[in-house]
Amino acid sequence: MKKYWKSLEERKQEPGKARAGQEHEVLAKQEIIDFLEKGGDQIRPGRRDFLKFCGFGVATAAVVSSCKNPVNKAIPYLVKPEDVNPGESEYYATSFFDGRDLGNLVVKVRDGRPVKIEGNDKCPVMQGGTTARLQASLYSLYDQATRLKAARINGKDCSMDDLDRDITARLEQAAAQGKKTALLTATIISPGILAAIESLKTRHPGLYHITYDALSFSGIRLAHKVAFGQDGIPSCHFDKAKVIVGVNCDFLGNWLSPVEYSRQYATARRMSGNKPEMALHYQVESCLSLTGSNADVRIPLKPSEEGGFLKALYNYLLTEYGNPADHSHRINPAEIGEALLRHRGQSLVVSGSNSPEIQILVAGINHLLGNYGSTLTFGDQLLTGRGDDAAVGKLLRDIESGDTTGLILYQVNPVYDHFEGERFLTALKKLNFSLSSSPYSNETTAGCSHLCPDDHYLEAWGDHHPKENLYSLAQPLIPRLFNTRSFLESLLKWSGDTSDAQAFIRSHWEKHCYPRQERFQSFESFWVNSLQEGVFTLPAAEPTFSLSEETMARAGSNIPADGKGYEVALYESIGLGDGRQTNNPWLLELPDPVSKVCWDNYAALSPATAKALNVTQGDLLKIGDKLVLPVLLQPGQAASTVGIALGFGRTEAGKAGSGVGKNAWPLVSLTGDCFSYSLDNVMLAKEAGTHVFAQTQMHHSMEGRPIIRETTLDAYSKDPAAGNEMHEKIEKHHVTLYPEQEFPVHHWGMAIDFNACTGCSSCVVGCQAENNIPVIGKEEVGKKRLMHWIRVDRYYSGDEENPEVLFQPLMCQHCDHAPCENVCPVAATTHSNEGLNQMAYNRCIGTKYCINNCPYKVRRFNWFRYNDNPEFAFGTENALGKMLLNPDVTVRERGVVEKCSLCVQRIQEGKLKAKKEGRLLKDGEITPACAQACPSKAIVFGDLNDPESEVSKLFRNPRNYYLLEELHTLPSVGYLTKVSHRAGNTEDQHSH
């Protein structure tokens, strides 16, 4: 290289001795010059460079290959089963009865696994409705931790054959010794199982069958036996009633057949056509129940006053009929009595009491009013509630005396839900053998020597005979997941019958059901049809009967006087019922429709009672001598009473349900031959400590805002838009700066009728099951992070001690001017040309701005990774639990926002189906999960572009309005004002 110099000074300088400050410049220049002179190709990698590259290469390969991709197992069919088309859903009818809840269902099966429970609209009784518990019953199929997986003898797993040999030997040994074996079951309505029990009894003469229902309806059954000689529970027809009186009877929530009654009740209360007419509903009750929340007039009463009040009502009616009798009571029966008398034969009085005396009075009242044959019928009587309340006590004595040495249990859990549960557990130890046939572990299976795991109902054949004129079939929808066997098959096995359950039921139906019908000419077509439709109905024949004055008088004289002191009223919660499904996180996280508390039971006290006891919400209250429960201030709880939900406090329920709440079953007592679910003269004392509830709604007043608009029937008959004057005013001001949105093909909309909605929350669980909504647990719910896409808001108004209650199911309103859409920076939520507000989960970065800007607060955020996370072990953390997930709906990642999509997957499915068949979509063909689950059909979905669709008609109804319509968000969900007989409910509604 030639050296250029600028000055002599520089020339003289030795290289490397550049003037300070110049050195680096010179070096840099040198490098560039070197490079230019040599040219790029002359720089060859040396040994060091080779090693560098080599090292880098190895490190990269190591790092990249150590990033393990998750392995997902997807095993294709080698031979495709005939009925299974990958990616396509099949729907099968089946039916459900777990000893407590009754359901006729259609089950969605995807790729051989049930993923969703729906109501069977072919069933004339249920008409497609379900309860929250029925919707949730799918969960337990995939409950990895709780399901019993193999037969077990004394804690050791064994084969079914070993178990059968052992049991048969023990049964025979007992018979040889002259000892008895008891078969303790809940009410069995399966003709198949009943027949199998009979044959088992024939085979083993020492066997006797007793029926035990923890939540008993024996009072009403016995009353009808005594009063009319009819050993059964009449069917109620609320739809035919003009006046409904419920006395401590939650017929919309838990009493007998709530799905049926919800539908009937909605029919009686719905404003249909131009008939301004609706049933008048009185509710006299201790705890503010779901039913009481819907009543026009609600009167709080203590449980012990129930008999006295009904006696007074009966006597009042007698007086009016010309037989003067004393009808004085704290609660004057005159108003109710008069209303009943105005509608003789078209009224209905129901009581939730389990006392035969009280139920005789109720029967007497209905009989006086001529309701039997119209609103109460025996031709289609219910065959549930066959329990003998005294049986367990007798069984315990037999075991303790050594008469009975063997015990077979089915669908019962007396260790938990009998008030002598502990004694029962001790007694189990005395037995030669105790066998439980249960699909899940529970408190009783924990004490049993033998376990013969039952199939889940979705794995087994079965049949049900829930009503005199109604039969239903149950079919397996998935092969057995574990080494289980249905109870029916076990019975058959032990009685030496070699036929399987399907063949047995089939032949039973051929013998007993087929001859009773005339529609089908061959048994095969009858069987196939019954299986497809799930149900088989017969015409009902109404028996005739009379009631003797003497019976009434005797019943009347047995009514105890009103109780003293504080009283406890036990009730079943909407979510958990009697506690069979307490390990079901969907139900645990379902907020109680009235109190809005989830994951807990509590001592419900009215604010005044709490004040008198000097306690507030969250304080601990000792009830009697054992039970300590946190206090919940429950407006509407009758004064001096404590309401406590049963079904909580399980110890062996499983991961989710154990230890949630306290067990209130020990407070049940046996009065006469029937269980009594209330106590009087209870000592209440404040305990040290506090408790935090997970309550999903903290504020209970509408603050005078026009959120739920209501009116009276009188006002409605004068002007159908009564209470909804605002709507027209706001519609007049409809103006927009932007071009009106166009929905060229469909414009999906939903209408919700407040007169039909009872607030039962079955839509909430239906939606949860359909849309893979995660359960997040008590702590997270307490942080107000409930993930439900549809919630039921509940508002109180009026008197704190006896408020009026309003319910509002609320999901994404799919606003055409959606505040959430324009604020999302990444356009993750947009409007479809069918009017849907859609979420692109993949695009969402989780700024939560849309959550803030939603005036309805229906958007939900995935605060954590709920799926596949052991911290949220509510099913989806294990492989089996993941089978619960609906493959049609994306499982959301942590950090994204989600919300109701109006079941876009169902819309898409419906549209594709119509397209494949080359036809237009029919109105009502697409039903979102909430609307499907609704027992009262309060939610109507359809296309607003079709002027003849049901939803369009409802949108044109003068009662229709949009929530917060003054914001001009233009929701696609309409609400129909609530019309009721409630007086003065318009006072502070429209002041703005």
Place this chain on the structure above:
Amino acid sequence: MYKTSIRGPLVLGDKTFGQISSDIITPIDSKLPAWWKVAFLISLIAAAWGVWAMYITVRYGIGTWNVNNSVGWGWEIINFVWWIGIGHAGTAFSIFLLILRQRWRTSINRAAEAMTVFAVGCAAIYPAIHMGRVWLAFFIIPYPNTRGPLWVNFNSPLFWDFIAISAYLLISASFWYFGMVPDFATIRDRATSKIKKAVYGFFAFGWTGSSKQWLKYEALSFVLGGIAAVLVVSVHSIVSTDFASSVIPGWHATLFPPYFVVGAIFSGFAMVMTLMIIIRKLYKFHDYVTDSHLNAIAKILIFISLIMGTAYATEVFMAWYSGNPYEMFTFFHNRITGDYTFHFWAMVVCNAIIPQLFWFKKIRRNLTWAFIISLIINLGMWYERFNIIVTSLSKDYLPSSWTTYHPTWVEIGIYVGTLGIFTAGVLLFFKYIPMIAISEVKGVLKYGKENRNHSH
């Protein structure tokens, strides 16, 4: 023409140019004082807590905070707006006072601008960390892509925010940096150690101080200043549209853009005051940051405080006058009374009432009082953001979703962390960058004195 007869001399003491250089560069050349080390350690501990909290947030999710289905934004957005507000001071000082020909800014603008950069940097952490999926934050950048192409939502205030903040951060940092170039050259020239010379030499960008360079420097200052002037107003206006363009009662107000800009300048000036009192005290810059400087800031604070009071009153008045029941509820039942009474009144007292004490010359001149009040103002401004964000969200349209909000340790941690990062940054600034613009102070050395000499 910039001569000031009312304010007196801008630089006290008979300083020569050389004295000024050495005075200001002394902290850079001298050893680290003990208090600096202690303060830096505390800052680092705070920052470490913040880093831990941010790690927890990113590792486990936003669920580690206490925000919920109704209150979707909590401390993170409060602190974001708070920091952005503080970050207004530097640019506001440099630009507005430049436009208003207030040459007294020269002693202060460097520190104020430094503060701006650190504050805006701290603020910028929050929009990122509050995202559910921060690893996809780049979705907010409108870049050509193969997804359609899928663009961002240009209608979203959050997108405007992103543009406004990044532009502001870029411009403020450039403005600050270019302002420092001549000073870096001064240090380079005076430096004795090789490393120092190299580092400052690098940052001095080859500055020689030639007239040509000064000419270009002035031109660039004007261009950047011109852009920054607009950004000062736009950035907080746009931040305010996050709220103003929503439908939430208490947010949906046309008052918000000016209200936010003024509020931001308020908190920025208060923070400048805090910082200048500290600098003056610790580095004995009494001759440069004179009483009259602080006096001027205090006077500005009185004025802004009055505007703040007016804004609060206007908000309340509008809630009543509009007849909107939701607004009425938010202001009268969730702020003036109700769950958040304390926060509302803390805001009013701290921002609208206490600064009025500066009307008294004694308080204005008393550095202890001035220092305390400057801190109170920043506390008040924090409460203002709490009021706006939390109270509005906690009780909006449907009472069924009403709730309350309290932060978790993670949220507090992130806040403390940004405080730590900020103070650490400021401490580094103390040590490594001339705290006062040497070249500019030299330019105003004669003002006041010259004038007085003439009058005598």
